[in-house]
Amino acid sequence: MMFERRVTRSVNVGGVQVGAGAPISVQSMTTTKTADVEGTLEQIYALASSGAEIVRCTCNEVEAAEGLARIVPRSPVPIVADVHFQYRLALAALDAGVACLRLNPGNIRKEQHIKAVASEARDRSVPIRIGVNAGSLDPDIEEKYGMTAAALVESAKRELNYFEDVGFEDVKISVKASDVRLMVDAYRLLADAVDFPLHLGVTEAGPPPGGILKATAGIATLLNEGIGDTIRYSLTADPVEEAKAGRQLLEALGLRERSSLDLIACPSCGRAEVDVISIAAMAQEALSELDLPIQVAVMGCVVNGPGEAKGADLGIAAGRQRGHLFVRGQVVKVVPETQMVDSLVEWAQKIVSDGVEGALAAADKSAEAEAEADRAALLEEQGEDANRSDAIVEMIRKR
Numbered sequence: 001m002m003f004e005r006r007v008t009r010s011v012n013v014g015g016v017q018v019g020a021g022a023p024i025s026v027q028s029m030t031t032t033k034t035a036d037v038e039g040t041l042e043q044i045y046a047l048a049s050s051g052a053e054i055v056r057c058t059c060n061e062v063e064a065a066e067g068l069a070r071i072v073p074r075s076p077v078p079i080v081a082d083v084h085f086q087y088r089l090a091l092a093a094l095d096a097g098v099a100c101l102r103l104n105p106g107n108i109r110k111e112q113h114i115k116a117v118a119s120e121a122r123d124r125s126v127p128i129r130i131g132v133n134a135g136s137l138d139p140d141i142e143e144k145y146g147m148t149a150a151a152l153v154e155s156a157k158r159e160l161n162y163f164e165d166v167g168f169e170d171v172k173i174s175v176k177a178s179d180v181r182l183m184v185d186a187y188r189l190l191a192d193a194v195d196f197p198l199h200l201g202v203t204e205a206g207p208p209p210g211g212i213l214k215a216t217a218g219i220a221t222l223l224n225e226g227i228g229d230t231i232r233y234s235l236t237a238d239p240v241e242e243a244k245a246g247r248q249l250l251e252a253l254g255l256r257e258r259s260s261l262d263l264i265a266c267p268s269c270g271r272a273e274v275d276v277i278s279i280a281a282m283a284q285e286a287l288s289e290l291d292l293p294i295q296v297a298v299m300g301c302v303v304n305g306p307g308e309a310k311g312a313d314l315g316i317a318a319g320r321q322r323g324h325l326f327v328r329g330q331v332v333k334v335v336p337e338t339q340m341v342d343s344l345v346e347w348a349q350k351i352v353s354d355g356v357e358g359a360l361a362a363a364d365k366s367a368e369a370e371a372e373a374d375r376a377a378l379l380e381e382q383g384e385d386a387n388r389s390d391a392i393v394e395m396i397r398k399r
């Protein structure tokens with residue numbers, strides 16, 4: 001674990017532990033009508049296979065609660081019911097057997113209603129997420145504190161007090177905003193005030209790629225400070241993109257083990273011997289179909305590529321119309337340029353089936369020498385200054 005995590009209580013969401021040092025979990029939310037049981041289950045399965053470990057479904061009408069009763073027993077992951085305005089739908093979702101509720105304190109405001117739900121959840125040992133949202137804050141809190149981090153935290157605390165009055169503390173909390181700075185400040189403030197596990201998200205982040213950037217700015221900043229126990233990207237996109245983004249972020253930060261392909265590629269420069277962008281895109285497409293949990297590098301030249309990407313499980317670098325395939329920095333085969341992508345796929349499968357050691361043992365004995373000859377020839381042709389930087393500097397000086 002790279003970051004020291006904030007110490008929190010533990011909440012059990014249908015078998016997925018959240019908080020108290022458990023792996024940070026990825027959440028997403030279905031976009032189907034919950035009453036459409038088959039359509040919703042299809043999306044839940046797609047989300048689960050893309051990395052979502054907890055899935056939320058709206059419970060906005062009685063038909064949705066009835067749908068949940070049919071979805072919950074068939075779902076591969078725990079289901080959270082998202083409830084706004086109508087506390088009776090929260091009670092109905094509990095009847096349906098959901099693993100967790102999400103309540104919005106901004107729109108279920110009557111004390112007796114909140115306590116009725118918390119009491120029922122307590123009796124059934126079902127946790128609740130207090131889901132504060134800057135866009136739907138309790139008006140009297142907004143009036144008193146303005147649209148500030150303190151207002152978001154105050155809303156969560158007020159809900160907590162109602163819960164504590166009925167002896168219910170099985171809680172996780174979110175204080176989301178679409179403004180990244182506000183969201184970050186609110187979570188920091190909340191993390192100092194309570195020890196409940198926190199669900200991170202930038203709400204209404206928007207469509208990718210801007211939405212992914214905004215959500216990552218907020219979520220990653222907090223995760224790097226050890227804050228956050230479960231995350232959700234709120235994207236205006238197929239929710240599968242949310243699950244993938246969440247998973248990728250956790251893997252990129254070293255907070256979860258790699259479970260899928262991580263394709264890295266150089267940005268290309270004057271030394272590039274191939275069109276790195278199109279080769280990387282072809283490799284991404286071909287390898288994504290296999291969904292192998294390895295890091296693969298596509299590098300534009302053999303002069304710097306294998307060295308710069310020596311940490312990758314597998315890589316290929318271009319030079320003199322050939323591709324140098326390397327495993328953890330060691331060249332294992334030299335192939336014609338037209339076979340670069342096919343060879344990557346073949347060796348990726350070899351690594352997954354035989355391991356890195358097995359792939360290295362299968363290396364072509366003459367590959368290292370062939371690769372070194374290509375490299376030396378290119379250096380000879382291009383010199384050290386393939387980008388012509390020295391020549392350009394000279395030209396500038398003469399002006």
Ligand code: SF4
Pocket residue numbers: 266267268269270271272273299300301302303304305308
């Ligand atoms: S030096 Fe080679 S590996 Fe590095 S960016 Fe340029 S082409 Fe890519």
